[in-house]
Amino acid sequence: MAVADAPRDGWTSRRAFLLAAIGSAVGLGNLWRFSTEAGTNGGSAFVLFYIFCVILIGLPVLLAETLIGRHGQSSAPESVRKLAAESNASKHWGLIATLGVIGSLLILSFYCVVGGWVLYYIWVFLGDMIQTGLAGGAFQGRPAADIEGLLPNLFGDARLMVGCGLAFLAITAFFVARGVSSGIEWVASWLMPAFFVLLVLITIYGLATGAASEAISFLFTFDFSKLTPEVMLAAVGQAFFSLSLGMASMITYGAYVGRDVNLAQTSGIIGGADTMVALIGGLCIFPIVFAAGLSVSAGPGLMFQSLPVAFQAMPFGSLIGFAFFIMVAFAALTSSVSLLEPSTAWLKQLTGLNRLATTLILCGVAGVLGTLAALSFNELADFRPLAFIPIFAESNFFDALDGVTAKIMMPLGAILVCIFVGWIADARLIDEENGLDGALHQFWRFLVRFLCPIVLGVIMVTGLMS
Numbered sequence: 001m002a003v004a005d006a007p008r009d010g011w012t013s014r015r016a017f018l019l020a021a022i023g024s025a026v027g028l029g030n031l032w033r034f035s036t037e038a039g040t041n042g043g044s045a046f047v048l049f050y051i052f053c054v055i056l057i058g059l060p061v062l063l064a065e066t067l068i069g070r071h072g073q074s075s076a077p078e079s080v081r082k083l084a085a086e087s088n089a090s091k092h093w094g095l096i097a098t099l100g101v102i103g104s105l106l107i108l109s110f111y112c113v114v115g116g117w118v119l120y121y122i123w124v125f126l127g128d129m130i131q132t133g134l135a136g137g138a139f140q141g142r143p144a145a146d147i148e149g150l151l152p153n154l155f156g157d158a159r160l161m162v163g164c165g166l167a168f169l170a171i172t173a174f175f176v177a178r179g180v181s182s183g184i185e186w187v188a189s190w191l192m193p194a195f196f197v198l199l200v201l202i203t204i205y206g207l208a209t210g211a212a213s214e215a216i217s218f219l220f221t222f223d224f225s226k227l228t229p230e231v232m233l234a235a236v237g238q239a240f241f242s243l244s245l246g247m248a249s250m251i252t253y254g255a256y257v258g259r260d261v262n263l264a265q266t267s268g269i270i271g272g273a274d275t276m277v278a279l280i281g282g283l284c285i286f287p288i289v290f291a292a293g294l295s296v297s298a299g300p301g302l303m304f305q306s307l308p309v310a311f312q313a314m315p316f317g318s319l320i321g322f323a324f325f326i327m328v329a330f331a332a333l334t335s336s337v338s339l340l341e342p343s344t345a346w347l348k349q350l351t352g353l354n355r356l357a358t359t360l361i362l363c364g365v366a367g368v369l370g371t372l373a374a375l376s377f378n379e380l381a382d383f384r385p386l387a388f389i390p391i392f393a394e395s396n397f398f399d400a401l402d403g404v405t406a407k408i409m410m411p412l413g414a415i416l417v418c419i420f421v422g423w424i425a426d427a428r429l430i431d432e433e434n435g436l437d438g439a440l441h442q443f444w445r446f447l448v449r450f451l452c453p454i455v456l457g458v459i460m461v462t463g464l465m466s
């Protein structure tokens, strides 16, 4: 199925788009960020509100974003501008996607730091495999504290941290520079399926041998009293982060889709797959956390400290650990390319430079910001860039990048997308192609026009003020 009406490089089939979009959605957000946020925000209340956000806010916005992209067939800001012009609205609406383009570059810069941790763990497990052979568990004979100490040790080594982060950025740039069909699509179609299989296997092991019932009750027993405005904002932010929304990524990917694809259906599949992986990720990580007596609110290191402990007890642990972190790296890579692609497509269009040059320039920017983010764990640990904003007063550079993008830029971007699609854009231009009919279509329009922007606005304001 060729993308006949896309004038440029695009997905070669519906399956390729699906895998690339799922690849964008499924990433460190599902494993690393989901477990960190669920752990620090009290578990079940966060998880249930997160699911609510995905269904009633995330999916409608995902459909709205991919529709804008497919209609515009261009870089995200240009796609919005085109639709605005055809709807006799101001071309300045393009700025909502420019905001997303900037946001995606900001996310990329701290995302690569975490991607760097993954590379480091691959290296460590590889070393262990060579040293101790395959048969036994990982890190044989070493105390658990040693294994949990791997990450703090890495944090303490500024050069290694920066080096790993930049290495991950370089790999991302390599695939983006190759282009859509031969770079991004290739990564997604081969690596995503392998990732799913391995995740499920490790989860079954974790549930069978870890503290399964404690983990399940932590994640799924609903306790209304824990649902504070702050937890709600964290959950909305996580839903957007995980679905790659509000950041021009899905508008950009939508532009490479042919008109024959049913976007409502694909949005549902993308959202379902992403949420499933997040929940399976939780069921994979938390039983081990509880069984090993780790603190659920340990913060960003949770996944990196809990899983290796489990790999120690497993037969073939170092091989499984090695394979697992390779898969996480792949999942992260299919997301990081979607964080670099929006700005690449945009700058390329703006300057007329070729793909390689654009990618290199943007990598330079992300590299500088990423270096500062990596140094937040050591040399710059006391630097508080947003000390003047109460909820970010305690955040280092890394946390500030994450907080501002997930708690302000993503919800704001999504509100603006809803207003644009719900109220400004000419419905006739996009509605006929959205794949929904009858009552479902009316319901989608209601969500995009009223429920999403209002709920998002309220959560954002109350969450930021609390």
Ligand code: PHE
Residues within 6 Å of the ligand: 024, 025, 026, 027, 028, 029, 030, 104, 107, 240, 241, 242, 243, 244, 245, 247, 249, 335, 336, 338, 339
């Ligand atoms: N959704 C990705 C993840 O979960 C991260 C991402 C955010 C990608 C925003 C693109 C845009 O890892």
